[in-house]
Amino acid sequence: MIPFNKPFLTGKEAHYMYQAVYTGKLSGNGFFTKKCQNFFEEKYGFKKCLLTTSCTDALEMCAILCDVQSGDEVIVPSYTFVSSALAFVRQGAKIVFADSMSTNPNMDSEKLEALITPKTKVIVPVHYAGVACDMDKIMEIANRHNLLVVEDAAQAIDSFYKGRPLGSIGHMAAFSFHETKNIIAGEGGLLAINDERFIRRSEIIWEKGTNRSEFFRGEVNKYGWVDTGSSFLPSEVIAAFLYAQLESMEIIQNRRKAIWAKYHDGLKDLADREMFFIPEIPNYATNNAHMFYLVCRSFEERSALIQYLKEHEILSVFHYLSLHKSDYYIQHYDDRSELRMCDYYADCLVRLPMFYELTNEEVGKIISVIHDFYQHNW
Ligand SMILES: *Cc1c(COP(=O)(O)O)cnc(C)c1O
Numbered sequence: 001m002i003p004f005n006k007p008f009l010t011g012k013e014a015h016y017m018y019q020a021v022y023t024g025k026l027s028g029n030g031f032f033t034k035k036c037q038n039f040f041e042e043k044y045g046f047k048k049c050l051l052t053t054s055c056t057d058a059l060e061m062c063a064i065l066c067d068v069q070s071g072d073e074v075i076v077p078s079y080t081f082v083s084s085a086l087a088f089v090r091q092g093a094k095i096v097f098a099d100s101m102s103t104n105p106n107m108d109s110e111k112l113e114a115l116i117t118p119k120t121k122v123i124v125p126v127h128y129a130g131v132a133c134d135m136d137k138i139m140e141i142a143n144r145h146n147l148l149v150v151e152d153a154a155q156a157i158d159s160f161y162k163g164r165p166l167g168s169i170g171h172m173a174a175f176s177f178h179e180t181k182n183i184i185a186g187e188g189g190l191l192a193i194n195d196e197r198f199i200r201r202s203e204i205i206w207e208k209g210t211n212r213s214e215f216f217r218g219e220v221n222k223y224g225w226v227d228t229g230s231s232f233l234p235s236e237v238i239a240a241f242l243y244a245q246l247e248s249m250e251i252i253q254n255r256r257k258a259i260w261a262k263y264h265d266g267l268k269d270l271a272d273r274e275m276f277f278i279p280e281i282p283n284y285a286t287n288n289a290h291m292f293y294l295v296c297r298s299f300e301e302r303s304a305l306i307q308y309l310k311e312h313e314i315l316s317v318f319h320y321l322s323l324h325k326s327d328y329y330i331q332h333y334d335d336r337s338e339l340r341m342c343d344y345y346a347d348c349l350v351r352l353p354m355f356y357e358l359t360n361e362e363v364g365k366i367i368s369v370i371h372d373f374y375q376h377n378w
Contacts, residue, residue: 004315007179008356012244020240028233032240039246044165046192048199050206053234055154055176055189059087062150065198068093072121077107078324078342080126084152097324100341104279109137126152130290132161135169159288171195185242205229255356256289263292266367275374292352299347312369322346
């Protein structure tokens with residue numbers, strides 16, 4: 001069976017973890033944590049980076065930093081992972097869901113302004129599959145209405161919008177190192193702060209509401225409880241694992257992009273015949289090959305394709321169910337907006353296997369099984 005995902009190990013993870021263990025500094029914010037944070041600050045120009053135990057945690061920190069309170073409204077795409085909404089719900093926000101574009105699942109910035117009310121506080125663009133949302137348009141709307149922008153860049157490591165790294169454009173951003181992402185730590189995340197006003201408070205929230213980081217830098221002579229917060233930082237063992245991955249980022253990204261290009265070349269003829277569509281990468285965006293997906297013509301066709309691939313020992317998967325139709329949202333909110341494009345992707349999108357160790361031969365097999373399916377079945 002060709003799996004859908006297989007976590008890739010560079011070979012140095014255990015070595016660095018061993019180092020972390022035997023230097024005796026196991027809690028967070030040590031040698032490897034700093035190395036990882038510096039890596040991101042230097043490579044992408046984020047003003048301040050803090051490792052977190054997950055992207056969900058980084059998003060929760062964003063919700064606290066944006067001072068989201070009961071009754072505030074936060075605009076989130078409905079076609080996304082639960083965490084993009086949940087982090088703000090925990091602060092008491094009302095979630096207002098945005099629909100996707102027809103050309104890809106990202107939030108439709110043309111329809112964004114209609115969702116803004118006097119209670120709106122934050123917009124959360126999610127860069128689906130690592131492909132940029134239209135950030136100029138989103139930032140222009142946010143600035144005009146005095147709103148904060150939190151980029152959910154969970155899938156968007158090492159991807160760009162008009163040459164600018166994703167995660168560097170909004171006021172702050174959250175990345176994920178979950179084992180299903182390009183760069184992994186098992187579970188892990190990163191908060192990137194771009195607006196300097198939020199830096200000091202982010203460190204305090206990260207360290208359980210204390211000014212411990214300032215104390216260790218010698219800026220204050222004692223530390224204590226100064227704000228809200230939680231234990232958002234991972235242990236050095238996790239950071240050590242992550243650092244090994246970051247060192248190999250280029251080879252990981254290059255291999256994934258090569259797999260993506262092979263899929264694209266092999267399936268383009270079927271897309272040209274309109275059997276399905278392969279979402280185009282907008283001119284303003286790059287592709288970090290987080291995911292390769294097709295959008296089928298119907299729910300039935302997608303189910304049949306997934307089944308057919310499974311019969312041929314290939315695991316493909318659909319993705320998000322519309323959050324605006326989730327049990328939680330229905331129970332807690334009375335907004336019953338129709339989000340047509342979101343529902344379309346929920347019904348018709350299928351993701352193909354994508355991982356470093358996927359061989360060219362396997363990609364070739366997947367392409368030919370998909371050709372067979374459309375020849376014989378639909
Ligand atoms: C993976 C993912 C998350 C959650 O990341 P965790 O690190 O598992 O918390 C959030 N948002 C999006 C868009 C994701 O793809």
